[in-house]
Amino acid sequence: MxxxxxxxxxxxxxxxxxxxxxxxxxxxxxxxxxxxxxxxxxxxxxxxxxxxxxxxxxxxxxxxxxxxxxxxxxxxxxxxxxxxxxxxxxxxxxxxxxxxxxxxxxxxxxxxxxxxxxxxxxxxxxxxxxxxxxxxxxxxINHIENKVYFTKKFSTLWNIFSLKKTFLPRPISVINKEQVQLFNELKNTISPLSVKDVLVPNRSANFIQWRYFTFPLYDYRIVKTAMGWCIVRLGNRAKLKEVQIMEIFSESITKEFFSELRNEIILQFKPNIILYNFSYNHPANTIISKLGFYSLPHQINFFVYALNKKYTHLLQKENWIITATEFHRY
Structure with missing residues (x-):
């Protein structure tokens, strides 16, 4: 050139x-x-x-x-x-x-x-x-799961073509002070996953606060249960009301925790759909499949590159855990 x-x-x-x-x-x-x-x-x-x-x-x-x-x-x-x-x-x-x-x-x-x-x-x-x-x-790498739970099966089936539409997150113009206060109460419970020989994102409290609660972009909410909490994003997929799980925080990622989380999301927001994106090797994968979450096709591609050649052996799907925090635009 x-x-x-x-x-x-x-x-x-x-x-x-x-x-x-x-x-x-x-x-x-x-x-x-x-x-x-x-x-x-x-x-x-x-x-x-x-x-x-x-x-x-x-x-x-x-x-x-x-x-x-x-x-x-x-x-x-x-x-x-x-x-x-x-x-x-x-x-x-x-x-x-x-x-x-x-x-x-x-x-x-x-x-x-x-x-x-x-x-x-x-x-x-x-x-x-x-x-x-x-x-x-x-x-x-391309190992991302697209897990969906249908809370209102009849109305969802009635609007089945909405599932093919683009999700539109709900925009906000100011940061929700109540959510910031709740985050400050919970931030000391944040800790990254720890899986031997697997790269996991560094979920520091400073990063989570910056990513979700410092600039008014989309309507992010904290959902708290007795066993842990999560951050969700609210929006719509055509005529369907959707809640997307962005991050989860719990000392133990168990079926009981996810069951509580799912029920609390339904209670608070009454969505048609709960969606959760993560890599296939995330500890949550096998658990939520037992709670009625289904895998749906998607078009999310994930690529990696090693600048430091001593990490070249990590360029395979088994070595990366990611969630929606990484690939949802913000």
């Missing part, structure tokens, strides 16, 4: 005008409502794990035509924290596609990440970026 573009890393010191231009470009390319300046500052530069790696390509007249951004993340392996990156944004303007920008931007970010001590990279490519990431030697 000819050197017809300029490349610039965006950081917390970048001018607000640059960030707004980035947001406008993303809204055009992805055909969605433009995100706010406050949102990008929160997501890209507010995480307790560190600032995002954001690289853009500009034309000679200073027009942003492509962006690749990965956020800083942490996984835990046998009680050791590993520095990771997770994909935030991938876009190339249609007028500038097939010029190698996607691959070039990604390679530049990976090179910087490796020099900064990042160990592993994970992402969730859509259909358009599936093949390009494979060409960059990202390894497809």
């Amino acid at each position: 000819k050197e017809e573009f300029q490349f610039e890393f965006i950081n917390q010191n970048s001018n607000d005008d640059v960030l707004v231009t980035l947001l406008k470009t993303a809204s055009i390319i992805h055909n969605r409502k433009q995100d706010s300046l406050e949102w990008i500052k929160w997501k890209y530069f507010g995480s307790p794990f560190g600032n995002a790696f954001c690289l853009v390509a500009k034309t000679n007249d200073d027009k942003i035509v492509a962006e690749i951004t990965f956020g800083c993340y942490q996984f835990i392996l046998n009680n050791k924290s590993l520095n990771c990156l997770i994909s935030y944004q991938t876009m190339v303007h249609p007028n500038y596609q097939k010029r190698g920008l996607f691959g070039l931007l990604t390679k530049k970010i990976l090179a910087k990440a490796e020099s900064d001590g990042i160990d592993l990279v994970l992402n969730f490519p859509n259909k358009a970026s599936y093949a390009p990431f494979q060409k960059l030697r990202f390894v497809p």
Whole structure:
């Protein structure tokens, strides 16, 4: 590719005008409502794990035509924290596609990440970026379960075609203070899973608070039971009311705990559907299958890449546990 573009890393010191231009470009390319300046500052530069790696390509007249951004993340392996990156944004303007920008931007970010001590990279490519990431030697894991519980079977069957529609999370404009207070009461009970030789996400209290209770994005609620608690996201799938389980916290992940949790969700929100996404090797998998949760097809792809070559042996599905926190857009 000819050197017809300029490349610039965006950081917390970048001018607000640059960030707004980035947001406008993303809204055009992805055909969605433009995100706010406050949102990008929160997501890209507010995480307790560190600032995002954001690289853009500009034309000679200073027009942003492509962006690749990965956020800083942490996984835990046998009680050791590993520095990771997770994909935030991938876009190339249609007028500038097939010029190698996607691959070039990604390679530049990976090179910087490796020099900064990042160990592993994970992402969730859509259909358009599936093949390009494979060409960059990202390894497809694709081991995510899509478990659904139908609370109102008759009305759900009556609206069966709603199941094929896109889930729309309920947006909010302000943080729910009661939920923040409840989180503060429960945060000391948070602890990451511990599974030998398996990478599990670092669920620190600071991360959970930042992810769910510091920026008003979607309606996240805490559901508390005697045996533990969870964070859910409220919304609708066409005519069906849906509750999505994002995270669970309990000293023991048992059938009794999930039964209590399911019943409390039904009592509080009266949904048609309870949905729970997680990797197949999550301890919850075999348990909730016994409680009437069914597996449904989905289109969630999960890829991983090792910058630190001593972790190359971990690029297989048995070695990763993830939940909806990783792959639901925020």
